[in-house]
Amino acid sequence: MEVLYSSTRNDGAKVTASQAILKGLADDGGLFVPDHIPALECSMRELTGKSYQEIAYEVMRLFLTDFTQDELKNCIDRAYDSKFDTPIIAPFAEAEGTYYLELFHGATIAFKDMALSILPHLMITAAKKNQAQNEIVILTATSGDTGKAALAGFAGVEGTKIIVFYPKDGVSPIQEKQMVTQKGNNTFVVGIRGNFDDAQTGVKKLFNDQELVKKMADAGLQFSSANSINIGRLVPQVVYYVYAYVKLLEEGKISDGEKINVVVPTGNFGNILAAFYAKNMGVPIGKLVCASNENKVLYDFFVTGTYDRNRQFMLTSSPSMDILISSNLERLIYRIAGNDAKVNAELMKSLSTNGSYEITQQMKEQLADFYGNYADERETAQRIKEMYENTGYILDTHTAVASAVYRKYVQETGDGSATVIASTASPFKFTRNVMKAIDEKYSAMSDFELVDELSKIGNVAVPNAIEEIRTAPILHDTVCDKSEMKAVVESFLGIGS
Ligand SMILES: *Cc1c(COP(=O)(O)O)cnc(C)c1O
Numbered sequence: 283m284e285v286l287y288s289s290t291r292n293d294g295a296k297v298t299a300s301q302a303i304l305k306g307l308a309d310d311g312g313l314f315v316p317d318h319i320p321a322l323e324c325s326m327r328e329l330t331g332k333s334y335q336e337i338a339y340e341v342m343r344l345f346l347t348d349f350t351q352d353e354l355k356n357c358i359d360r361a362y363d364s365k366f367d368t369p370i371i372a373p374f375a376e377a378e379g380t381y382y383l384e385l386f387h388g389a390t391i392a393f394k395d396m397a398l399s400i401l402p403h404l405m406i407t408a409a410k411k412n413q414a415q416n417e418i419v420i421l422t423a424t425s426g427d428t429g430k431a432a433l434a435g436f437a438g439v440e441g442t443k444i445i446v447f448y449p450k451d452g453v454s455p456i457q458e459k460q461m462v463t464q465k466g467n468n469t470f471v472v473g474i475r476g477n478f479d480d481a482q483t484g485v486k487k488l489f490n491d492q493e494l495v496k497k498m499a500d501a502g503l504q505f506s507s508a509n510s511i512n513i514g515r516l517v518p519q520v521v522y523y524v525y526a527y528v529k530l531l532e533e534g535k536i537s538d539g540e541k542i543n544v545v546v547p548t549g550n551f552g553n554i555l556a557a558f559y560a561k562n563m564g565v566p567i568g569k570l571v572c573a574s575n576e577n578k579v580l581y582d583f584f585v586t587g588t589y590d591r592n593r594q595f596m597l598t599s600s601p602s603m604d605i606l607i608s609s610n611l612e613r614l615i616y617r618i619a620g621n622d623a624k625v626n627a628e629l630m631k632s633l634s635t636n637g638s639y640e641i642t643q644q645m646k647e648q649l650a651d652f653y654g655n656y657a658d659e660r661e662t663a664q665r666i667k668e669m670y671e672n673t674g675y676i677l678d679t680h681t682a683v684a685s686a687v688y689r690k691y692v693q694e695t696g697d698g699s700a701t702v703i704a705s706t707a708s709p710f711k712f713t714r715n716v717m718k719a720i721d722e723k724y725s726a727m728s729d730f731e732l733v734d735e736l737s738k739i740g741n742v743a744v745p746n747a748i749e750e751i752r753t754a755p756i757l758h759d760t761v762c763d764k765s766e767m768k769a770v771v772e773s774f775l776g777i778g779s
Pocket of ligand 1: 392393394427428510547548549550551552553554602603680706707
């Protein structure tokens with residue numbers, strides 16, 4: 283059955299999947315959502331024995347209904363290839379009886395690669411399908427990982443340019459080095475003096491700046507988004523939750539129909555929303571555990587029903603979760619409002635004018651699938667140390683937040699269901715904080731000494747993504763204020779006045 287997409291803020295006009303991917307964000311500032319969540323057409327048992335690519339096809343074809351079989355398979359094959367350092371693509375590590383689904387085996391060693399290695403292919407295919415003549419300009423705000431994954435995905439892709447804004451002092455040293463050394467003459471990387479929310483809000487504003495959009499159109503250019511507001515990011519993320527369940531079943535870790543819990547370290551709410559979509563497609567998932575760091579706006583929301591971004595922004599050791607406006611929550615709000623765009627639009631208006639909104643009791647009752655909690659900096663560091671000492675396995679700071687929150691969940695509920703924790707980054711990306719958590723003595727070492735030490739004590743090879751940047755020259759050094767973002771974009775695109 284065909285799936286069409288409409289904006290969370292106005293569901294009058296419907297577009298195809300390829301049109302939604304091409305546009306990124308709806309004209310009214312809303313996010314594209316599917317008109318229904320398709321059910322899987324095979325049982326979990328029938329999917330056992332299949333490869334990641336085969337399962338990706340089974341899942342994605344149900345959402346991207348205007349892509350032909352050839353188009354979609356071609357995108358999948360080009361995305362999930364030897365860029366990943368294992369043919370399994372998303373392997374499990376079992377530690378302390380819990381399954382860590384390692385989503386960091388792609389080119390930039392964070393889970394963003396799972397979707398951003400396919401997004402450029404989906405977008406180019408979508409452009410062809412819709413006879414788009416314009417060159418696509420990917421405009422992206424990053425809390426550190428999306429930026430590099432999107433740059434890696436779009437660098438050198440004909441018919442595209444990519445501009446990435448990151449918070450100058452809000453990412454890890456390795457994250458920054460990965461971005462500013464990016465090659466490709468269609469890539470632009472800019473640090474902004476501000477935090478991730480400033481970058482994200484600035485980018486959304488540029489998308490809706492009609493004067494800029496017109497100027498670009500005159501120059502044969504159009505924006506699209508590589509952020510998780512693009513439905514083309516969300517759909518590929520549903521795949522690995524289906525895959526995870528199938529693999530546990532295949533290996534006899536769970537039995538047919540057995541419910542598993544899923545724990546996700548959360549920032550922009552994209553990854554956990556993908557798990558929610560997987561559950562709604564029919565994957566036997568019990569609780570969706572939403573783990574936050576000290577920026578615990580989502581925890582407060584799940585407890586009180588009020589989303590309130592009026593608070594201090596904290597810089598933590600898990601920078602990719604340092605977010606106060608979780609964009610993808612809007613897709614969930616739209617759904618629990620009974621797919622009512624008007625109700626959702628009102629709430630989002632309140633968020634942008636007052637910084638907060640409150641959902642009704644009836645909406646709150648529909649959040650029973652979710653459990654929210656958070657881990658502070660001390661608990662996160664403690665978890666890394668403990669895990670290392672107990673098992674030798676080294677968690678990155680984001681995954682450690684999830685692991686700490688999962689413990690709180692078990693303590694509170696006694697729920698002993700098999701559990702998958704989304705392991706979102708390699709510890710090599712956050713070496714300084716990871717090593718410091720294990721032992722203070724590491725504080726004195728340089729970033730790359732820490733890399734080598736981590737490799738030694740964890741008994742894991744240094745990933746290519748890190749080797750690559752050891753000596754790479756810095757190619758991007760633009761820094762600007764958030765008020766200058768528009769001028770910077772115009773200047774890069776050669777359309778400045
Ligand atoms: C992006 C990111 C997250 C947060 O994911 P969302 O989909 O934004 O909730 C968590 N951990 C890491 C390492 C990330 O890069």
